[in-house]
Amino acid sequence: xLMIRFGPAGIPIGTxxxxxxxxxxxxxxxxxxxxxxxxxxxxxxxxxxxxxxxEVARKSGVRLSCHAPYYINCxxxxxxxxxxxxxxIVSTAQAAFWLGATPIVMHPGFYMGRLPSECYEMVVSxxxxxxxxxxxxxxxxxxxxxxxxxxxxxxGSLDEIIGLAEEFGGKQVVPVVDFAxxxxxxxxxxTQDDYARVLERVEKRLGSEASKNFHCHFSGIEAIEAGExxxxxxxSLSPPFEPLARAWVENGxxxxxxxxxxxxxxxxxxxxxxFQKLEKW
Ligand SMILES: [Zn+2]
Numbered sequence: 001x002l003m004i005r006f007g008p009a010g011i012p013i014g015t016x017x018x019x020x021x022x023x024x025x026x027x028x029x030x031x032x033x034x035x036x037x038x039x040x041x042x043x044x045x046x047x048x049x050x051x052x053x054x055e056v057a058r059k060s061g062v063r064l065s066c067h068a069p070y071y072i073n074c075x076x077x078x079x080x081x082x083x084x085x086x087x088x089i090v091s092t093a094q095a096a097f098w099l100g101a102t103p104i105v106m107h108p109g110f111y112m113g114r115l116p117s118e119c120y121e122m123v124v125s126x127x128x129x130x131x132x133x134x135x136x137x138x139x140x141x142x143x144x145x146x147x148x149x150x151x152x153x154x155x156g157s158l159d160e161i162i163g164l165a166e167e168f169g170g171k172q173v174v175p176v177v178d179f180a181x182x183x184x185x186x187x188x189x190x191t192q193d194d195y196a197r198v199l200e201r202v203e204k205r206l207g208s209e210a211s212k213n214f215h216c217h218f219s220g221i222e223a224i225e226a227g228e229x230x231x232x233x234x235x236s237l238s239p240p241f242e243p244l245a246r247a248w249v250e251n252g253x254x255x256x257x258x259x260x261x262x263x264x265x266x267x268x269x270x271x272x273x274x275f276q277k278l279e280k281w
Pocket of ligand 1: 067105106107147
């Protein structure tokens with residue numbers, strides 16, 4: 001069994017038929033062990049369909065996660081927007097619960113000219129509101145995933161997302177490292193050491209639990225001064241995948257890697273092939 005499961009961000013391009021359940025079944029058929037269900041433009045899945053897709057995932061051995069809508073802003077200046085964000089996060093969590101998916105990945109918010117510390121307080125309080133709501137609705141086993149964001153104007157540096165997870169004890173909130181975003185926003189990733197340092201920062205503050213249930217995004221990326229511009233196929237080697245796979249294997253990391261390249265499942269399979277070769281070796 002592979003220590004890291006690989007899968008596409010959304011329904012695979014080659015899926016015969018339509019819908020989430022077909023996409024999950026197709027992932028299983030081509031040998032992938034994960035898939036992220038995309039609610040980036042809104043949550044529109046009813047309970048019946050979600051439970052059905054969850055059942056297909058269990059039968060196919062595919063572990064699911066979800067991506068919450070892009071328009072969430074947990075540190076918005078207006079209460080109305082915060083309340084809306086809580087609603088979108090909780091409905092993503094509800095769908096994830098029916099699907100048997102975790103975590104629900106989100107871009108926490110935008111600085112909009114404010115200090116990171118000010119935004120931090122607001123994001124923490126919004127996350128707490130979401131967790132309280134989820135508890136009321138008896139949504140269990142679904143973690144909030146704070147994603148490392150690609151634009152410098154967006155809340156979510158590596159330290160910030162680790163800090164958020166730490167604030168909630170590293171259980172209810174987890175960091176979702178997007179390596180392409182890190183490459184665009186913070187520092188270029190090239191060598192195994194570059195990757196190992198990122199992993200170390202996560203593990204040092206969140207403990208070994210974080211290295212055994214890791215959830216991350218990977219793809220190539222076109223970077224400009226403001227951060228990310230476009231996601232690229234992994235053949236762009238910007239950043240390269242193999243040194244990351246080596247760092248994982250050497251340090252015994254376990255979890256899921258979601259491929260956000262435009263080639264989706266084709267590149268997820270490519271990443272899996274690279275990882276598998278190293279793991280055997
Ligand atoms: Zn994202």
